Amino acid sequence: MALLEVRDLRVVFQRRGTEPFSAVDGVSFDVDPGQTVGLVGESGCGKSVTSLAIMGLLPARGNKVTGSVKFEGTDLLTLSNREMRDRRGRDLGMVFQDPLSSLNPVIPIGLQVTEVLERHRDMPRKKAMVEAAELLDKVGIPDPTRRLSEYPHQLSGGMRQRALIAIALACRPRLLIADEPTTALDVTIQAQILALLKELVQDTGTALIMITHDLGVVAGLCDEVNVLYGGRVVERAERHELFAEPRHPYTHGLLASIPRLDAARGEKLVPIKGSVADNIPWDSACAFAPRCPNALDVCRQVTPALEFQGQRSLRCHNPVLPGTPAAQEVPA
Amino acid sequence: QSERGGDSGSGKTGGTMVFGAAGEPKNFDPIFNDDGESFRPIRQMYDTLITYKRGTADLAPGLAEKWEPSADGKSWTFTLRKNVKFHDGTPFNAAAVCFNFDRWFNMKGAAAQSQMIYYADVFSGFAKNEGDAAGEPLYKSCEAKDEGTAVLNLNAYKGAFPAAFGLTSFSISSPEALKKYDADNVQQSGDSFAYPAYATEHPTGTGAFKLEKFDKANKTITLVRNDDYWGEKAKLDKLIFKIIPDENARKQELKAGTIDGYDYPNPADYNTLKSDGFNVTPRPAFNILYLGINEANTPALKDLRVRQAIAYAVNREQLVKTKLPAGAEVATQFIPKTVAGYADDVQKYPHDVNKAKELLTQAGATGLTLKFYVPTEVSRPYMPNPTEIAAVITDDLKAAGINVEIVSRPWNGGYKDDVQKLGKHDLHLLGWTGDYNDAGNFVGTFFGRAKAEFGFDDKALFDALSAADAVVDETKHADAYKQVNRDIMSKYLPAVPVSHSPPAIVVSSKISGLVPSPLTDERFDTVSKG
Amino acid sequence: MLRFIVRRLLQAIPTLLILSMLVFIWLRLLPGGPSGALLGDKATPEKIAALNKVLGLDQPLIIQYFKFLGRILSGDFGSSLISGEPVMAEIGRALPATIELSIAALLFAVVLGIPLGYLAASYRGRFLDNVTVIGTLVGVAVPVFFLGILLKQVFAQELALFPPSGRQDVTIDPTHVTNFAVLDGVLTQEWDASADALWHLVLPAIALSSIPLAVIVRITRASVLDVLNEDFVRTANAKGLQATIVRRRHVLRNAMLPVSTTIGLQTGLLLGGAVLTERVFVWGGLGSLLAQGIERRDYPRLQALLLLAAVVYVLVNLLVDISYAIIDPRVRTS
Amino acid sequence: MTAAVEPAAADAPVGGSLVSVQDLKVHFPIKRGLIVDRTVGHVYAVDGVDLEIRRGETYGLVGESGCGKSTLGRGMLRLVEPTGGKVVFDGTDLVTLKGESLRKMRRRIQMVFQDPMSSLDPRQSVESILVEGLRAHGLDKGREATGKRLRQLLSAVGLPSTSLRKYPHEFSGGQRQRIGIARALAVEPDLIIADEPVSALDVSVQAQVVNLLEELQEEFGLTYLVIAHDLAVVRHISDRVGVMYLGGIVEEASSDDLYTEPLHPYTKALLSAIPVPDPEVEDRRERILLTGDLPSPANPPNGCRFHTRCPWKQETKCATDRPVLREVRPGHRVACHWAEDIEAGRIRPHEVETVLVEESAISPDVSLIGPSSVGEVLNP
C-alpha cells in the first residue's frame, strides 16, 4: 500500500451567484515513502488546490471536496478538523511558495519553529529552542541561534525558504508537500533549495510531493511526474520516460515551447496555441482539444479516460507517437 | 426697621439649596463686574447703600438707613446702619464707605479702569483717567462726618441718583480685605486680565452669605450663611450655585432633583415645568425689545411715514402671543410701565397692514428693500430667541410689501460691531434691561446722542432728553420724560418698541421665599428649603 | 527609537509655529472681538475702542504676534479673557475632564469593538456579521449629539438610571488632586466621590464612543479578514497548531496593526466629538472651554486650545507609531 | 528558424553601434535624518556599466533579481535619472537631452514591460493606448491613415482588429503583452528595450511572445535589448548576452560562446543552476552550488562584487580590486581577475564560508506615517 493514495479527488468551488467550478476534477495518484512525485502543469490547472485538499487547508466555505485521500489507510477527508490538526505538522508537512508571506511577520523565527515542536512533540520551550537551532543549522542557515530571535524580514529570501522547510520538517513528517517552493527565488538560490530538499528526502525517507510548473525542476528532482491539465491528470510517467517520450500532446507541447539551454540555438520554439482561457470543461470532451494539434473529432465528443500503459498513464484519444519531434509549425 | 424677611416664618431653617446658574462669574469684586452671572453670587455676599424693595425696582434702605440729597442734588448724605460687620469682622462705617468711593475714584491702571464699566458710566471718570477712559469725573469727595454718616459730594447733578446707588457694582467691600488682598492690582497679561486674590478668592462684604469656595473643576460656587449678618439671618446653611451653561441640561437637572432651581427657563418649557410641579415665576418685565431702524443707509427710512409703516406692519400682538413667554406685553414705548416717566397716552401702532402699505405709498417707498441684522448665538431676557423673532417680523414686513434681507451675525462675532459701531444695517433687533428705575437709563441711553445704531442726528431730541435728565424734582422729572416719550413715539419713532418680556425663574416646590426681582436682583437669604 | 521620537517631535515644531501664526492672525482678522464680549451688554463702541487700546488690540498685527510669540516661548499663554485665569490653569483643569471622558469612551469602544469585530469576521456573511456591519454603519450615521440627547432622554429623564449631566453631584465635595474625578476619589479614598464620578461618566462615554466603536469594529473585522487570507495563517494551520493559538498568536496579533492605528486616530478625533458630548452632558472639559471661548472671542484661550489640539495630534500620532513599532518588528528595526 | 537571431547568417543589417552605454551609473539615495532628510547612503543599482548594442542585433541581459537590470534599462531611457555616464544613441548623448528634444528622441527607443497588465492603463481602450504614441509624435495623420496603421499594428502582433474597442482587462496575459509590443512598435522605434517581456506569462504563451519578437525583428529590422532572468529565453533570443551581477556587467559574449564557455565564475554558477527539462542532463550535471545570498546593492562588497560567494576566490586582488570588463577573447569580455587561470584549471573551486546578508540593511526608511485622516480611518 502506498503512503498516500489520492483517488478521484474533486474540488468544486461554488460561490453565491457564480457557476460551480471544478478546480480539481478527479485526480488520482499514489505516493510511496521516500518517493518524490511531481505535479506539473500550467498556472491554474489545479496543482495548489490539490495539495490544499490533501492538507485539508481549503477555505472553510465555498467549496466541496469529494473522492478520497488515504494516508496510511485513513481517509483524511473524513477526519474532523481537530484530528486533521493533529496530523498536520506531524505526519503531513507543507512548504509554500512565497517565503516572506508564509511566515508570520510579527513573530520571531524561533517561535515559529518551536511552536510546531511544542505542539506535536510536547517539547518544553527551552528544549524546543535548542532543537529549532539544530533544525535551522540542518537546512543550512548560518548562525542559527542568533537567527532564532530575528524576524522574517531580517532574513533573505533563501533563508526564509529554508526556515519554512525547517518548520515543515520539524516533526519529521512522512509526507512533505512542496507547493512551488522556489518560484519566488533566484536561480542560484533555487538550486540551493532544491539540493537541500533532495538531500533531506534522501536522508529521512520522507515522501515528497513537488508541485511546480517548471519542468526543469521536475526533471532534476522527481521520480514520477503527474502532468495536470484543467484539473485532471493527463499524463503520468516515470520522469526519464516522460521527458524522453512525452505522449500527451499537452506534455509534448509544453516541452516543445520551452527554450532549452542544452538544445542547439536556432531551433524555433513551438508554442501551444491559445491559452488556458481556451479550456473547455472535461464533461464531454477533452479539455485540451481546442488547443491540441492532434485533436480529432472524437476529442470534442468523448472525454478520454486515464489509461494505463505499463508504467505510464495517459489520458488521450490521439497521443503523440513515440519519436515525433516537436516540429509542427504553428500558424502565427 | 428692616424690610427684610417680610415673609419670614414660612419654611424651615437650614439645608442646602443648589441653584443652576447659566454661566461662570468673572470674579467676585463687585466693582469689576457688570453681568448677571457674576452679580448673582455677589448680591448674596454684599450689600449696597441703597437697595431695592424685594420684587420691585423701588428703592429701599440698604446699608444706609436714610439718604438725603442736597438742594442742588450735588451732595448726598447717607445715614448708615449701625452694628454692621464685614465678613472679616471689621466694622462697617462711614470711613469704610468713603474708602470704597475713594478706591473707585482713584483706581489706577488702565486695566483696572477698563473693567469698571458701571462706575465709569455713572461717575463718568476717574481721578486720573488712564488709557482711553475719558470724561469729567462726577465724583468730588467723600466725607465721613462721623461713624454713621457719610457725605458724598459730586461735581454735578445726575438724574440717575439715588437709584444708581443700588447698583450691585457699588457694593461696599471691607477696606481691610481690599488692602490685604491687593484688590486694585488688576494685571494685564497679554491680551487679557488677571484679577487679584480679593476678586477671585476673598470677596469680603457684609452680605447674608460668605464665600466658602469656588470649585472651578466642578463648576460650583459654595456660599455659607453669614451668622453675623446684620439683618435677619439667612435660612439656608449653604447656597450652591452650580454652573450649567446648557439650558436643556439645567432643566433636566432640576427634573432629576440635582438642583433646586435655575434662572431663565426656556419659555417653551413653562408648561411642562409647571405640570411637573415646579414653580415658574416670571419676574416683572423691566426690559424692552425694539426693532431698531438705521436712517443713515436708506434715505427712505428718514421719512417718518416709512418708519411708521414698519411699526404698523409688525404684528406685535401675535408675536408676543406666539413666541414670547407668558406675561410678555407689547411695548408701546421704550420704557416699561413701572418706570417713572411712562406715558399712557403715546401714539400707538396696532397691526395694520393696509395702513402700512398706504403710508409706504404716500412716502413713495414701495418696493423698499431693507437689510435686517439679526444676532445669533445669543439669548437675552428680552429676546429669548432672536432668530425666531426676526423670522416673524420679516414675514410681517414682507406682507406689507417691504423686502427684507436677513443678515445674521454672531452676537460677539460682529453683530454689535456692525450695528452699534459701523451702522451697516437698516433694521436690527436689540433691547435693554434696566439697571435701576430711571427713564434716562432707557431712552437716554438709546436716543441721548447721535449713534451709528440709529443713524440720525436730531439735536432737538438730544436736548429734550438731557433737559429731562437734569430736572431734580421727582414729579417734574417724570413729567419731562413722559413728554419725551410721547414725542418719540409720534414725532421721531427712531425705532419700533416691540415687547417687554418677563424673564422667569424656576424653583422646585420645596423651595420657598424666593422673590423674583425685575432687576434680577434676587437675594437668597429669605429662601428656605423644606 | 529614541532618535525617531526626537525626530518626530522636532519635525512638529515648524508645523506648530506656522499653526500658531495662522491661528493668531485668523482670530484677529475676524469681526467682533473680546472687548465686546468683555464689556457685555452695556458695551458701547467707545468703550470697546478704549478697551482695545488697553489690551493692545489696536496695535499692528505683526507686533501683536511677536509679543504673543515671545510670551508663548516663555511659557505664558496669557489669561482667559472670560475668567481672568491663566489659560494654562484652565486647561489644566479641563484637560483631565476631557481625557477622563475620552479614555472611558475609548475603553468602551476597544473592549467592545475588538471582540465584536473579530466575531463578525469569523462569522463572515452570516447573520451576526451582517447585523454588526449594518449596526456600525448606523453608528457612524447617527450624529453624536443626537445620540447623547436620546440617551439622556431615556436613561436619565425617563428611567432615571443615570444622572443627566455634570461630572459629579454637588452634594459630593471632592478634593481635587489631579482633576481626574475618578482617580482623585481613589487617591483621597473618597470612594463615594469616585463612584459618583464613574456613574456620571457612563452616558457621556457611551455617546462619545459611538463612532470609535463603529470604526474599531469595522477595522477589526476587515483586518481580521485580511489576515485570515494571509499565507502565514495557512502556514500556521499547516503546522497543525490549535485553533486558539492560530487565532491569538497569528491572526489577532497581525490584525492589531491597523486597529492600533485606528485607535490612535480615533483618540485624536475624540476631541471633536467631545465638544458635542460635553455640550450635551455639561461636561466641564476642553469642549466647554472651546465653545465658550469661541462665543466670547477669547483669543488667548482659543490660541492655546488650538495649539493644544495640534500638539495632541502630534503626540497621538507619535504614540500610534510607537505602538506600531511595538507590535510590528518590521517597523522597529528601521 | 529566423535569420535575425543567427548572426552568422545575418541578412538583417547587423552593423555599427546603435547605442553605446558608457560607465552608466544609477544610484538611488537612501534618505534619513532629523527634521531634514539627509542622504545617508546609496543603493548602487547600476554602478558603471559599459555596453554596446549594434544595429539590428538582440542583446540579452541576464542576472538575478535585484542586480539592476531594469534600472539599467530605465536609466538608458531616462525613465530614472542616471547618476553618471553616457548613453550615446545614434550619436546623441541621451543623458544631456532635455525637455522637448528628449521627448522627441524617445520615439526611437521603446520599452516593453514585464507585467503586461500593469503596463497598460486599465481605463483606456486598446485604440487610445495605441494612438497615444502616434499623437505624441505627430504620426497621427488623419482618421483613415491612423485606422489603417492601427490595424496593421494589430495584425503584426497577431491580434484581431476587433480588439481596438476593447479594454486591457478583457485580454489574456499573452494578448496583453502583444498590445504592449504593438504600442512600442507604433512609433516606429529603432531600439526596443524589453524588460522581462515574458516572465509574467505561462510557458506556452511565453513561446508565442518570444516567436513574435523574433518575427517582428525580422520584419522591421529592430534592435532589441532583452532583459530577463531566464537564461534559456535569453540565450534563445539573443545574439549577444551580458551577465549582470550587483550593478555591473561581469561577462559579455555572443550567445553561444557564453553558454558553451562561460568564463566568469558567476556565469558558470548561474548556468549550472538552471534546471534543464531533461532528466538525463539533470542527472549528469555537476552543479556549482553557490552559498549565501546576493549582497545588498546598498552596501556592495569591495573589490570584485562576487568575491563573497565565489568558489574561485583568491587571496589577492579579489577582495580589493574591482576587476574591469576586459576582452579575453574576440567578442568575449569578462570582469574577473583570474578568468584565464580558472579556464585553464589552474585554480580549483573551494568551499565558501557563508556570509550573512542582512535584508533589512537596505530597506529604505519605512514610512511611519499611518493613515492620517478621518476618511482613511473610516474607510479602511
Place this chain on the structure above:
Amino acid sequence: MTTLLNRKKQKVDALAESAGTSLAADALKRMSRSPVAIIGAVIVLVFLVLSVIAPFITPKDPYKRYEELLDQLRPDNIPGPMPGFLLGSDELGRDFFSRLLVGAQQSLVVGVGATLIGLVLGMLIGGAAGAFGGWVDSWLMRFTDIMLSIPSLLLAISIAALASRGSQTTVIIAVAVTTVPIFARLLRGAMLAQRHSDHVLAATALGVKRKTIVFRHMLPNSLGPVIVQATLTLATAIIEAASLSFLGLGDPDPARAEWGLMLGNSQRYIDVKPELAYFPAIAIIIVALGFTLLGESLREALDPKNRR
C-alpha cells in the same frame, strides 16, 4: 526557468476570464449583486428624487405661517397633527411635514455643496502634489498636515463661529474645509502610486507629454478612492452640518428648511414637541446611512482584491 510570481499570474488570469467592457461596468455589475449596495442605492435615489420634486409635492407652503396653526401656537405649546397639517406645526406656525419634505433639498445642497468644495480644493492640492512631487508635494502636505492637526469638527466649529456671517454658505464652507485635507491626501497618495506604475512609465517612454500623462493616465486612475470618499463625505457633511446647527453655529436663517438646521433649532422644544427633533434626525440618519452603504459597497466593488 521562470521565477515568476505565481500570485500575479493568477490575478492576471482571473482578469482575463472576466468579461465585460470597462472597469466601471464591471464594478457596477458586482454592486448590483450586493444587497447592501442596493439598499444604499435605493435610499440615495429616493433622497435624490425627493430633493428634486419636494418643492412640487408639499401639501402646504413650507415657508408660510398658517393662521390655523398660529392660533394654537404658544411658546410652550406647538400644535400637533391637525386636518391639513399631517405633522402639525413647527415652532413658527409653519407646516412641519412640508418643511420636512423640502428639507431633503436643502440637506442635499449642504451635503453636495460641502463635498464639492472639499473635493475641488482637495483635488487641486492633492493633484498638484501628486503631479509635481518634490518640494511642491512636501509643502502642500505640510499644509494639509496643519489642517489635519485640528480635529475636523473643531476646525468646522471655529470656522463657522469665527466667520463673519452665519449663513448656509458658511456652514458649507466650514464643513468643506475639513474635508479638503482628506481628499488631498487621498488623491496625492493614489497619484504618487500611479507615478511609478508601469503604464505611466510606458507613456513617458512613448514620449507622451507630461500634461497628457497627468490628465489622461494618472488622474483617471486615481479617482476611484476619491469617488468612494466623496460618497462617504456626503454623509459626514450632512451630519457635521447638523452638529454645527446643534452648537448654534449653523445657518441662522429661520425660513430655510434644512434637516440639520431643523434639528438644531428644535432643541429648545425637545420637551414641547420632540417630533421636531426626531423626524429630521431620523431623516439625516437614514440618508447618511444610505450614502455610507453606497460608498462602502462602491469601495468594495472597486477594490481589485474583491474581483473574481
